[in-house]
Amino acid sequence: MAGHSKWANIKHKKAATDAKRGKIWTRLIKEITVAARLGGADPNANPRLRLAIDKAADANMPKDNVNRAVQRGSGGLEGANYEEIRYEGYGINGAAIIVDCMTDNRVRTVAEVRHAFNKYGGNMGTEGSVAFLFKHCGQFFFAPGTDEDKLMEVALDAGAEDVIADEEGGFEVICDPYEFSNVKEKLEAAGLKAEVAEVVMKPATETVFTGEDAQKMQKLLDAIENLDDVQEVYTNAVIEE
Template sequence: MMASRTLGGQIWLVSTDTGSRARRPRRKRSACRRRRFTVIIPACLAEARAGSHSVRYEGYGPGGAAVMVECVTEDRGGMGARVRRAFLQHGGRLGADGSVSYLFNTVGLMTYPPGTDEERLMKAALEAGAEDVVPNGDGSVEVLADPLEFDAVRAVLTDRGFEPATAEVTQRAATTVVLSGEEAVSMVQLLDALEGLDEVRDVYSNVEISDEVLARV
């Protein structure tokens, strides 16, 4: 699905998602992400792009959950202050470069809804070169692929009748932190606050929060 959005300096962004993703999934929220974007720079806007920077901020939310924030901004100092303020207001703290990024891996991720034939999908995915097939408790299935092989694996699966509900190259946490109670509520508020900042492109976390807690926020 194509979508456009403007970030600082009139930079056009085009979504690389192929399907819609709910802001708060019905299953456990294992990673909070904005829709991923690729920067497309029309010739007439090249000058506007020159002053922008891609910046990553890393930190910890309530309960020690890892949070990684990727931004495109022309004001690194101001952006850093806004991100730091969001962390502090919701019980988190900003960390140093590299403090949590080692917990995430760049992967090609395809998701399939409940009811998908898991055995057939697994066979087709592994034959296509996927790295792993992960069934979830709600019946949905995730297929992981090397980012360099992502397009090829997706094309093979689509050709075999397995059109993914979502498909993206993203960051996936190697381990997760389960939160409940007020820590979970504060964590959701932190992630929402970070996602709401204008120049934030992506927000990632290794937190897991139950549907019951999400319903309270």
């Protein structure tokens, strides 16, 4: 994929995230609640919870909201009991899509996800139908102008798997998902702040969409992302602006 399209998509994603802050908070509260339930209330001993709390801080979520979600998950407060579900499917021209959900009503969620796929030209697949096209990993994007030698040294010393330069002069750092918090902490301690830092399902290959197909694919992705029970959407489609 060309460097221009990568950075355009990163900026587009950040802008879209900022525009949906209220929804982002709702999703983070679910993630914190489930992470605390599964791994305990101590973020130092629960990497998933630590990551969710870091994301909440980046999204300017009040600490009281975070603490209540942790208490709810660890049994201190009553609340909805969410379960995690992953759906897989195909978009325009067979593009692969993974949809991660948290729900208190599995029947409602699968109906809503299937409806979104069908309405906007996609279709749901079976479990495992597209997941093999993605890698579960930590991913950091650094803007063009970042000191390559410093980034390479710090990232690899911290346990990153790879540092990849793109055509525009930016860099992508990949790490094991369970090393994400450690790598992030060491990068930031060295003054290296990523534009985007997430644990993701990274596609092995990408397909660029332009023109009418790009518009159709974006409508499908937006419809899925706007569902209340959807936490994350991953795709190997790259939408050119």
